[in-house]
Amino acid sequence: MQLSIVIPLLNEEKSLPELYNWILEVMLAHSFSYEIIFINDGSTDHSWQIIEDLATTNHLVKAIHFKKNYGKSQALHAGFLIAQGDVVITMDADLQDNPEEIPELYQLITKDNLDIVSGWKKKRYDNVITKNLPSKLFNLAARKVAGLELHDFNCGLKAYRLEVVKNIDVYGEMHRYIPLLAKNAGYTKIREKEVKHQARKYGETKFGSERFLHGLLDLITIWFLSKFGKNPMHLFGGLGILMFFVGFLSALYIGVSKLYHLYHQIQDILVTQNPWFYIALTVMIIGTLFFLTGFVAELILRSNRKTERYKVSKTLNH
Template sequence: MDISVVVPLYNEEESLPELTAWIDRVMLQHGYLYEIILVDDGSTDRSWNAIVQLKEANPHITGIRFRRNYGKSAALNVGFAAAEGDVIITMDADLQDSPDEIPELYDRITNQGADLVSGWKQKRHDPLSKTIPTKLFNSVTRSMSGIHNLHDFNCGLKAYRKDVVKSIEVYGEMHRYIPVLAKWAGFSKIQEQIVKHYPRKYGTTKFGPGRFIKGFLDLASIFFVGKFAKRPMHFFGPIGVLSFLIGFVITLYLIFDKLASIANATPYRNVTDQPLFYLSLVAIILGTQLFLTGFIAELVSRNGSDRNKYHIEQVI
């Protein structure tokens, strides 16, 4: 099979007939062997009924229904597991992503050697309350991930080589960081394609300000797990040792200062009356705790089921 189109959706019953007909038209025009995987993320409207009807009319459609709303990442992860195409295309169900972009995305993967192609909605039809935070989010993500050639990490319209989606796990709000997950998994050929962005035609946006808070927390998680999952002591150890040494040096200073005052018969304050004493105490305790955290995390990592799980590209 050439292409699997994975569409996560939540309360998009009005858009689905038009979207699937549009995808079908593009596929037939280019002669692709394809499937459309519609993942209903616990919709409360008649989206599932629409999927059932579409499935009856088009055998290329597969429907997956969650019992409740789990989020876009969960829907994508299940869709990736079910996809059988050589190239996987993801797009939102709200008709803001254009299926007409599929042929070029497919060509970038199959003929130009890309592992992942992310869409860039250069001209957006969204309010400032969404576009300004998105620019900030993308800027921080570029800086932390080192993927400087992407302008829009969260664009729903993306294309993947099959190996990519079968090598990553998407959960939480991690769908925003799939390019980062792909990079950590060893897929470095990440490209960008300018795509058209259409105004929402039906329904209401599922965007909320709380998603950015969760998104940045997930970015921190990805950064830590990607770099230190198999060697957590390399993260906690140096910080803990540095904090302990700072506290220890301050303690030595206070002790020698008191001894010097006694030897010179000069007035001195009790060590416990000085703010530096409490600073050194906190530094020593914090350093010890961080070091022990790294040690325990190292034990957990070494006993984990995936401690020696690595992504192998080829065996000959």
């Protein structure tokens, strides 16, 4: 099979039939062998009923129905697990991603032997103040931290070699950083392609302005995990030892100073009245806590077991 098209969705009943027909036209025009995988992320409208009808008429339509809304990352994770195509395309269900981009994305992966092709919506039809400007600032920060020259980490339209999606773990809200997850896993052949952006035709966006704050926090998380995820003791233990050493030297200085004043019968304040005593004590305690944090993190990492991330209510055609 050439293509797996993975589409996470939440309450997109109006756009689904049009999106499906559009994808079908592209598949038939280019004679692709394909599967379309819808992941219904807890929709409360008629999205699932529409998907059931599509799956009944076309056995190449596969679907997963979550019992409730678990988020885009969990939806992509579920879709990646069952994808079988040589190239996996991800796209949103709101008609803002253009299916006519799929053939070129497929060619870039197969002909140029790339791992990932990430879409770049250079010309956008979103609100400039609430979405475009924050998105530019977010992407700038992401480029600096990730070390990837991508202009649009948030673009849902991406193409992957099947091996890539089978060997990365998309969790939490890390769907924005799949290229970085892939890079950390050794898949470094990543390219960007400018893609068409459509204005939203039906409904309203499911993502508010808070997603940029969440995105920055996730970016810090993934930076930490990529640097110290396998050995958290290297960070916390190092900081702990450093702070404990600084606190110990400060306490030693206070003690020696007190002995000096006693020996020379110089009047001096009590140790407990010296503010540096409490500073040194606090630094030593914080250093000890850092060290213990690193130790506990190592224990958790070594005893970690996979937990159930989402509950699937129904599946279709797989």
